[in-house]
Amino acid sequence: MQHNTLNYDKDIENLIFRLVSHLNxxxxxxxxxxxxxxxxxxxxxxxxxxxxxxxxxxxxRAMINxxxxxxxxSVLYQISRTQQEESKKILQKVMTVDKNSGSKLAKIVNKLTINPITGIPLLLLVLYYGFYQFVGVFGAGTMVDFIETNIFDEMINPYINQFVNGLIPWKVVSDLFVNDYGIITLGIKYAIAIVLPVVGCFFLMFSIIEDSGYLPRIxxxxxxxxxxxxxxxRAVIPMTLGFGCDTMATMVSRTLETKRERVISTFLLALAIPCSAQLGVILALLSGKPMAMAVWLVFMVLIFMLIGYLTSKVxxxxxxxxxxxxxxxxMPKLSNVLKKTYVRMYWYFKEVLPLFILASVLIWVGNITGLFEVLVRYTVPVVNMIGLPDKTAEIFLFGFFRRDFGAAGLFDMQSSGVLNGRQLVVAAATLTLFVPCVAQFTMMIKERGWKTALAMCAFIFPFAFAAGYLLNKVLVLWGINLG
Amino acid sequence: MEQKSKNISVNIPLTMLKAGQEAKIVTVKTEDNQKLRKLAAFGIFPGTEIQVIQCYPSIVIQAGFTQIALDSEIASEIIVNLNN
Structure with a gap:
């Protein structure tokens, strides 16, 4: 194979030759x-x-100086110029520029996306249809409903419960696999029925937006x-990705240039950015109550901006x-979009399924030993303080394992009609702010180190409940009826 | 660098251009090597002809086939010469 090497200016070439001889x-x-x-x-x-x-x-160093x-x-400019001239030459050989072909429409669309007057409404439309309608209403609503109710609750779970309970006569053992908190009836059901459709929809949408070249415009x-x-x-990319999976986004925040940006974005991802499973479930929960949805949205944006602003000062x-x-x-290529979506879902699922199973096992152990009950008992006064019924304590404990796991539990509760509008908003907001899931916390330690990760959690934990408390108080005081 | 002294009167920061105006980059006034290197990778170095596409919320310029968005701080460090 023949390599094309660039020829720089004679003096530079001489210097490169001498430098190479010093690199052993x-x-x-x-x-x-x-x-x-x-x-x-x-x-x-x-x-x-x-x-x-x-x-x-x-x-x-001395030679170069x-x-x-x-x-x-400047040597930098001389090198850059040679490189650019060379690339232009190559380009001329392989590309012809047709000045009239379709460039006009492309130019107009480009201007519409970057001009704030048209670009911001367009961005809101993309967010509304792409995320709210597609991920929230279709993914977390229609698809989850169908898979959870029609497939799991009606077809799979009763059959498996009966089968396993018949196979294993000891309820203690069969509880590990089936019934209320079993690996199959809870862990796998949550993963496949609630998380998979929501995350799948999000990654599909994100891949389309990514491949269209729209992200840098945002x-x-x-x-x-x-x-x-x-x-x-630049932080828009990890932040947007966080709406899919905060763990993945925390990893991506390493692409930011300064340490300060990496710390701030890691913190905001952990505190105020709900992941897609959480977001999907919350959107589905609040979708019938536009006021409740608006309160949650405004509250989250305020927290994001306020805490972001204060953090940047500190x-x-x-x-x-x-x-x-x-x-x-x-125009995104369908095959590329599907491949990306598949790879991301695969990464996510490989990560999430073992943790869901582990959570089921831990809950099982906790139930047998009575430890879970003790923890629930300690959490009950805290959730009561923010105006929520006892049963939500369990959900917050679930949420500790995975954000989406907690949100999925909340979804289950809502279906049984235990919570009113105000309680839903407070629960949704607190759960969104509440600690990052185990996977995200692990990633925070890996990317930012023990000290930073722990310090962030030490802030987030009480802050989430304090914010929930305040939100509940304000809603009660102002007598806002959220249905 | 020697271009700088040729007609100093029309050398202005990129931030002073309006949308649609064309200019040639004269110098990038920063001591930050990393920044210089990355901008150079986009083709932003002395001699490059650019056209301003938009000024707000970020400055967007066209350089060859490349469109680049810059914040006003960086744009104010890029000194250009107006092509009349």
Whole structure:
């Protein structure tokens, strides 16, 4: 295979040649590339050279400094220019530009998406139809209803309950698999009937938006708002992904430039961004009560902005500037969208199913030993304090295992009509704010370290209940009837 | 850098351009190497011809086939020469 190497200016080529001779270690890529990146002052590469060729480090530094002193134009620009000219030449060989073909429509659509006057209503429409109607109403409503009621409750569960109870005569043992909290009748049912359709719908929607090139446009529109909370438009991507899965989003927040942004976004993801399963269930819960939905939405946005603003004042560090390429808008390719959705759902499911099963097992152990009852008893006064009935204590404990698990439990309760509108809103808001699930907490430790992760939880835990308490008090005092 | 002294009168920060105006980049005034490097990867370095697409909420410019969104702080560090 023939490699095309770029030819830089003669002096630069000489310097690269001398630099290469000072690089003795093996790098994952060619020494010529290492030398070029050193010249461009790539900090990571400098660090790598320091580690691998430490003995020559000072000499390399001196060579480059000496060279820079004697050139009129910055080496970075000379290299960038050569690279760009070369890529233009390649492009000319393989691409013809037709100035008239469809570019006009593309230009108009592009302008509509980036101009705030049209772009913000458009963004709201995308959010309304894409997330509320598709993920919330269709995914968490229609699909969950069908799979949970028609398939599990009517077809699978009675049959399995009967079968397992007949097979295992000891109720203590059969409870592990079936009945109220069994692995099959609770863990697997929640995973397949509630979480799978919601998360599937979200990832499908996210993949379509991602492949259309729309995400950077949201970043651009939201940059100013995000600057108020110590982030910038770049954080739109992990934040939006958080509405799918906060665990995944916490991992993605590593793409943010400064440590400060990574800490703030991790914190906000843990506190105020509901994951898709949670969101889907909450939207379905509140969908018949527009006032309740509005109260929840306004409350969450207020908390997000207020806590974001305060956090940005408290956490030191420099602000990162915002610059981002806006790729051309394209019609997403169905095969790519489906593949992405599948891969994300696979990742999610591999992660979620064992935890759902583990939660079922832990609840089983807790029930046998009486530990669960004790925990519920301690949680009851707390949920009562925020105006919720005793039974919700269980849900908050479930929520500790997985956010969606708790939300799914809430959904079950709502179906039996135990909660009124105000209680639903308070429960939904507290559960949204409440601790990140076990998986997200694990990811927080992995990405941000023990201290930061624990400190965040130490704040979130009491804060969620305090906020719920306040919300309940305000709703009661103002006598707002939420149905 | 020598272009800077040629006609200093029309060298202005990118933030002062209006939508639709075309200009040529003269210099990027920052000491931050990482920023310089990343902007250069987008083609933002002296000599590049750009056109302003939009000014608010972010500044959007066209450079070759690439459209780039910038916040006003970064845009104010990019000094351009107006093409009359």
């Amino acid at each position: 270690s093996d790098y994952a890529f060619s020494k010529r590339s290492v030398a070029t990146m050193l010249l461009q002052e790539d900090e990571e590469i400098w660090e790598l050279v320091k580690q691998n060729d430490g003995s020559n480090y000072n000499e390399i 000496e060279f820079k002193k004697n050139t009129s134009e 970043s651009m529109l939201m940059d100013r708002v995000f600057k108020k909370i110590g982030l910038n438009g 956490i030191p560090g420099e602000k990162a500037g915002f610059y981002m390429e806006l790729p051309p808008l394209r």
